[in-house]
Amino acid sequence: MPQGSGHHRVPQHSQSHSTCQAITSSATGPTITGYTCRCDDGYQGNAYLSDGCQGSKYLCQCPKGTIGDPNTRNGCVKPQDPKTGLIIGLEVGSGAILLFLVLSTTFLIHRIMTRKKRMRQRFFKQNREELEKARNNFDKARELGGGGHGTVYKGILATLHVVANKKAKIVIQREIDEFINELVILSQINHRNIVKLHGCCLETEVPLLVYEFISNGTLYNHLHVKALVSLSWKDRLRIAVEIARALAYLHSLTSMPIIHWDVKSPNILLDDNLTVKLSDFGASRYISIDQTRLDTTVQGTFGYLDPMYCSTGHLTERSDVYSFGVILIELLTRKKPVSYRSSEGYGLVRHFFTLLPEHDLVDILDPQVVREGAKEVIDFSLLATMFVKFVSKDRPTMRQVEMTLESIHAVKEYDLSDMTDESEENYNQVNNMGYESLEK
Numbered sequence: 001m002p003q004g005s006g007h008h009r010v011p012q013h014s015q016s017h018s019t020c021q022a023i024t025s026s027a028t029g030p031t032i033t034g035y036t037c038r039c040d041d042g043y044q045g046n047a048y049l050s051d052g053c054q055g056s057k058y059l060c061q062c063p064k065g066t067i068g069d070p071n072t073r074n075g076c077v078k079p080q081d082p083k084t085g086l087i088i089g090l091e092v093g094s095g096a097i098l099l100f101l102v103l104s105t106t107f108l109i110h111r112i113m114t115r116k117k118r119m120r121q122r123f124f125k126q127n128r129e130e131l132e133k134a135r136n137n138f139d140k141a142r143e144l145g146g147g148g149h150g151t152v153y154k155g156i157l158a159t160l161h162v163v164a165n166k167k168a169k170i171v172i173q174r175e176i177d178e179f180i181n182e183l184v185i186l187s188q189i190n191h192r193n194i195v196k197l198h199g200c201c202l203e204t205e206v207p208l209l210v211y212e213f214i215s216n217g218t219l220y221n222h223l224h225v226k227a228l229v230s231l232s233w234k235d236r237l238r239i240a241v242e243i244a245r246a247l248a249y250l251h252s253l254t255s256m257p258i259i260h261w262d263v264k265s266p267n268i269l270l271d272d273n274l275t276v277k278l279s280d281f282g283a284s285r286y287i288s289i290d291q292t293r294l295d296t297t298v299q300g301t302f303g304y305l306d307p308m309y310c311s312t313g314h315l316t317e318r319s320d321v322y323s324f325g326v327i328l329i330e331l332l333t334r335k336k337p338v339s340y341r342s343s344e345g346y347g348l349v350r351h352f353f354t355l356l357p358e359h360d361l362v363d364i365l366d367p368q369v370v371r372e373g374a375k376e377v378i379d380f381s382l383l384a385t386m387f388v389k390f391v392s393k394d395r396p397t398m399r400q401v402e403m404t405l406e407s408i409h410a411v412k413e414y415d416l417s418d419m420t421d422e423s424e425e426n427y428n429q430v431n432n433m434g435y436e437s438l439e440k
Helices: 082-134 173-186 219-223 233-252 307-312 317-333 348-358 367-373 376-387 398-414 423-432
Strands: 013-015 018-025 031-039 043-045 053-055 143-147 150-156 162-167 197-201 208-212 268-270 276-278
Touching: 031 043, 173 197, 173 208, 219 268, 219 317, 233 268, 233 276, 233 317, 233 367, 233 376, 233 398, 307 317, 317 348, 317 367, 317 376, 317 398, 348 376, 367 376, 376 398
Parallel strands: none
Antiparallel strands: 013 018, 018 031, 043 053, 143 150, 150 162, 162 208, 197 208, 268 276
């Protein structure tokens, strides 16, 4: 380049889509010596040629690492982790499935419960009608007996199965509670000497309990007949053993001990073989293993009631032992504990207790027992006085009672061939044996 020459900006010279700048030299004055040209932004090509700059074609794409719409504002975003998307998808899907399952299950449960309710109502109605037919609308001719907790009727089901229906006497809550109590207790008991509960009906004005039918009445009915001869001594001894077995089972062999609370001869049913079936559990109570008593309002049957329970209100297992002792005296004497009064005004238990040491027991014993019983009568009499002692802790447990009576019964069975002595000899044995020990 000539000395003194240089680049000088001059007004821009523009071609189409290009911009040029003139180059001047100062050596000879401000003379233009050439041009420097370039394409405008957004165009490319040869800026020194006419129309040499052509518009660029841009392909808009989101930056690397982003996705979306590059032609909109904030259209490109970072993608989610594929696993996160999968999890979200699964969560949404699982939530929908779970909701479906919950709704479906709720619907099915509702359907099932509705169906069960309808079936239960139908069965209740069906059973109620069957029981009404079975008991012939509580016909008095089918009445078997009654007690403090209801009246029992004989019933014949459509299957020709004979049952006993127990109906509450009056519609009050206490009676219903006692029926429910009996239902709960008997449903958990299984013993050959305790009456079996077949079922219940609660769709009536008062609840009904359905038992096995025991055909031969009660021990009370058999003992207190007008005939001179009643149950044989052999049967009385076996009956006493079976009652003891039932009570020992309730006290010792159930999951929680049960106090019967109303042991008496009217509640001892007998079948065709004179097998014992203990009944009427409306007043019965559970007692936990760590308990020794229940404090209750005094109730029961006069003549069989434990006197210590009457004076303190403390009900214990030994209260059943006392009532059982009264039944033994009843078996020996054929006297009614509820109504018996001696000439001195004594009840049956006290009169029996006073006669034994005075050698006068024969005056109160059943003559049939004297003729048939021999020395077991002495054993029975002595045991009975132990069972009816006033202080409950002085009485044996029902388990001890059972074992003692079992041994007497075993000897009786073993010596059966020797029990055919003359009546007069047996009478003298009863009148003269065993009292010395009581007088010491």
